Amino acid sequence: MRNSMARGASWLAVAVAAGGLAQVPARAQDAAAVDGAEEIVVTARKTTERLQDVPIAVTALSASALDARGIGSVTDLQQVAPNLQFTPGTGGNGGAIAPFIRGVGENDFIITADPAVGTYFDGVYVARTFGASPELLDVERVEVLRGPQGSLFGKNTVGGAINVVTRMPGDTAEFEGDVRYGSYNDFRVRARAALPLGGGFSLGLSGLGEWGDGWQRVPSGKDLGNRNVVNGRAVLRYQGGAFEAIAQVDGLRRRQNSAAHSMLDFTPTFFSTLQSLFIAPCCTVPDRIDRTDTTPSLNRDHADAANASLTLSYDLGGAKLKSITAYRWVHAQFGRDGDASAEVNYAGDFHNERARQFSQELQFTTSIFDRGSLLLGAYYYRERTKDLTRLVVADGLYDASGFAEFSTDVLELPPEFLDFNIDFDNRQTTTNFALFGNATVPLAERLTLELGGRYTHEKKAFYQAANRVYSNTPLLFGTPSYELEQSWDAFTPRVSLSYKLRDDVLAYASWSQGFRSGGFNGRPTSLEEIGSYDPEHLDAFEVGVKSQFGRILTLNLAVFRNQYRDQQLLISTVSENTGLIVVRTENAGKSRIQGIELEGTVRVSPRFRIDGSLGLLDAKYQKYVSVIAGVPTDVSGRKLKQAPEVTGSLGMSYTLPLGERMDATFRADATYRSANFIDVENTPELRAPDHAILNLSTTLRLPVDGLSLRLAVDNVTNRRIIVAGYDARTSFGFLEGYFNEPRRYWATLSFRR
Numbered sequence: 001m002r003n004s005m006a007r008g009a010s011w012l013a014v015a016v017a018a019g020g021l022a023q024v025p026a027r028a029q030d031a032a033a034v035d036g037a038e039e040i041v042v043t044a045r046k047t048t049e050r051l052q053d054v055p056i057a058v059t060a061l062s063a064s065a066l067d068a069r070g071i072g073s074v075t076d077l078q079q080v081a082p083n084l085q086f087t088p089g090t091g092g093n094g095g096a097i098a099p100f101i102r103g104v105g106e107n108d109f110i111i112t113a114d115p116a117v118g119t120y121f122d123g124v125y126v127a128r129t130f131g132a133s134p135e136l137l138d139v140e141r142v143e144v145l146r147g148p149q150g151s152l153f154g155k156n157t158v159g160g161a162i163n164v165v166t167r168m169p170g171d172t173a174e175f176e177g178d179v180r181y182g183s184y185n186d187f188r189v190r191a192r193a194a195l196p197l198g199g200g201f202s203l204g205l206s207g208l209g210e211w212g213d214g215w216q217r218v219p220s221g222k223d224l225g226n227r228n229v230v231n232g233r234a235v236l237r238y239q240g241g242a243f244e245a246i247a248q249v250d251g252l253r254r255r256q257n258s259a260a261h262s263m264l265d266f267t268p269t270f271f272s273t274l275q276s277l278f279i280a281p282c283c284t285v286p287d288r289i290d291r292t293d294t295t296p297s298l299n300r301d302h303a304d305a306a307n308a309s310l311t312l313s314y315d316l317g318g319a320k321l322k323s324i325t326a327y328r329w330v331h332a333q334f335g336r337d338g339d340a341s342a343e344v345n346y347a348g349d350f351h352n353e354r355a356r357q358f359s360q361e362l363q364f365t366t367s368i369f370d371r372g373s374l375l376l377g378a379y380y381y382r383e384r385t386k387d388l389t390r391l392v393v394a395d396g397l398y399d400a401s402g403f404a405e406f407s408t409d410v411l412e413l414p415p416e417f418l419d420f421n422i423d424f425d426n427r428q429t430t431t432n433f434a435l436f437g438n439a440t441v442p443l444a445e446r447l448t449l450e451l452g453g454r455y456t457h458e459k460k461a462f463y464q465a466a467n468r469v470y471s472n473t474p475l476l477f478g479t480p481s482y483e484l485e486q487s488w489d490a491f492t493p494r495v496s497l498s499y500k501l502r503d504d505v506l507a508y509a510s511w512s513q514g515f516r517s518g519g520f521n522g523r524p525t526s527l528e529e530i531g532s533y534d535p536e537h538l539d540a541f542e543v544g545v546k547s548q549f550g551r552i553l554t555l556n557l558a559v560f561r562n563q564y565r566d567q568q569l570l571i572s573t574v575s576e577n578t579g580l581i582v583v584r585t586e587n588a589g590k591s592r593i594q595g596i597e598l599e600g601t602v603r604v605s606p607r608f609r610i611d612g613s614l615g616l617l618d619a620k621y622q623k624y625v626s627v628i629a630g631v632p633t634d635v636s637g638r639k640l641k642q643a644p645e646v647t648g649s650l651g652m653s654y655t656l657p658l659g660e661r662m663d664a665t666f667r668a669d670a671t672y673r674s675a676n677f678i679d680v681e682n683t684p685e686l687r688a689p690d691h692a693i694l695n696l697s698t699t700l701r702l703p704v705d706g707l708s709l710r711l712a713v714d715n716v717t718n719r720r721i722i723v724a725g726y727d728a729r730t731s732f733g734f735l736e737g738y739f740n741e742p743r744r745y746w747a748t749l750s751f752r753r
Helices: 002-018 026-035 063-069 074-079 270-278 403-410
Strands: 058-062 084-087 098-101 117-121 139-146 160-166 174-182 186-198 201-212 227-240 243-256 262-266 301-315 319-337 347-368 372-393 422-442 447-468 481-502 505-516 536-549 553-574 581-605 608-623 625-628 631-634 646-659 662-673 691-701 707-714 722-728 734-739 744-752
Touching: 058 063, 063 139, 063 662, 063 691, 074 084, 074 139, 074 160, 074 662, 098 117, 098 160, 270 403, 447 505, 553 625, 553 722
Parallel strands: 117 160
Antiparallel strands: 058 139, 084 098, 139 160, 174 186, 174 744, 186 201, 201 227, 227 243, 243 301, 262 734, 301 319, 319 347, 347 372, 372 422, 422 447, 447 481, 481 505, 505 536, 536 553, 553 581, 581 608, 608 646, 625 631, 646 662, 662 691, 691 707, 707 744, 722 734
């Protein structure tokens, strides 16, 4: 911790000198060169406000700021926001969104687990991100809100929210698009058109297609980590006096190979010995992370999704009524081969996931006490999910010649007991109802009190049937299927006090509570593992200052402390009864997360900007007892996963005039993360080291109006870092890791009119 804090102090010095995080829209840079500054507007509190007037820790980036940095995916936001980290989709799924904010997050895609950080598209909560589109399309801005979000958002989230706001058509015709080509034959095309139709109606159409080769080579078949996705969106908007209606539909089609994953180590076990004796030798660790092999039947990452929403707003004169009705549907199929071989099928899994969600949110906002405001909301959410998973373990062992006799005579076990090829049929229905409200009350000319609260009721019904494939017997002998049902309630308040020290300096302090409902163990391998885990609760304390010094410097500081009770943790162990690996969620008694965040922007000259961010995090378990090998064990000394002590970003941009109608903007962006563990067990091999990633780009504004060319290289030094992993050496013998992408070169031609 001392070394990391020392490194953090160095980054802090740089960030203070630089002024923090640049949140400057690239399209506004020319204007900024004239008038010196621009304002960022957010809707984090369900009303349009200047970012600097919001007493919440928020990072906001406009579409142009995203383009300037080459951020084309939600997951790339970790390059700029402090204490934000994404983990890649596991299980072979390359499209999942799994954010961690301030060490709070959830990376399990199973239907019994809920996100700890909510992802919203135009106010609609996305529950199952394995079918969401991480590729940013037609975006106006993205807001990253840190800390519990319950008194303002439809679906309660304990760790924070990522709010993606898309662009709406209006009374002006707009056309824009870009074409990008890069390493591994990656080709992407995006286009958007906004057309006024008359009579208050306007239409927006946008689309994205991306295709590319995989970076992880598979000699026997299709390379992993490729891209093949098409995404489209249509918006019909009506504006007539006090009434506004927005109807949106969007769809996604993904046909990729599995997400790249690597077997890092292998230790022979009981299962692998049986594999080698009766089927074929297993297993060989590849000598490079960009080389592997896979069984074709497991090499798939497909998804289809369709979403629709209707947002109705009516201005009552001094008050506003808003309704958001939404439906989301997704069907995803993805798999992974854990043995890195096309010749044997020793370990792997394949998932067939379906999810349907319906949500209805009502908001009533009005002004109170002259400068104050009141928001009242009601939320209804219902989700039906289905997960058909096949677990592959020594496929073919059960029918192998001589195995039945060996199992019966030598091991003295029924052969069906060693059939670990299992079909899981998991189904869950979730019903959520909530009432929430938030009020800002002016106590004095510069002093404002904010009070909020939320009541949540959530009910879950879970069904599971698990069957051994070849012996056609239940996984849990005597229990072919079972059903569980449970509900949870919680009231989570929020209190904030803010004071304007001067017109451009805001100080605030807040306390809020977060809640995430309990759930069910979706992977039991013995009868005693059937059951539920408890809800988690979080108390969040935060003080901060948001300051702006003329048109030169913006500097925002937040200091926070989160006190966790019953934190939900995904752990891996081995069942003493079956010998199978057990992956379950359990509750840690108490944990504490505290830290500091610094953001801002400085304009050194009309053409030169320096930007940066800093996050310092101190996270530890205060009371955590886990059952290991059947024995309750105090593991409070473990580090929280995905919680680096230092995160930082530093960037510089300079615009060089090349003529009356042409200029070049040079940009360098560096992102730093200190060492951190990526699993709850703190496996030494699953520890990401200290590292920095450097990106460079040059954007040429060409003489043709609206035309520009961007040349870029990401991960200049080709630094490869483990970002997710799974240790199954005590059961199946393998250690698996997921890595960041290699160095990539890009050329992007853009047109905007």
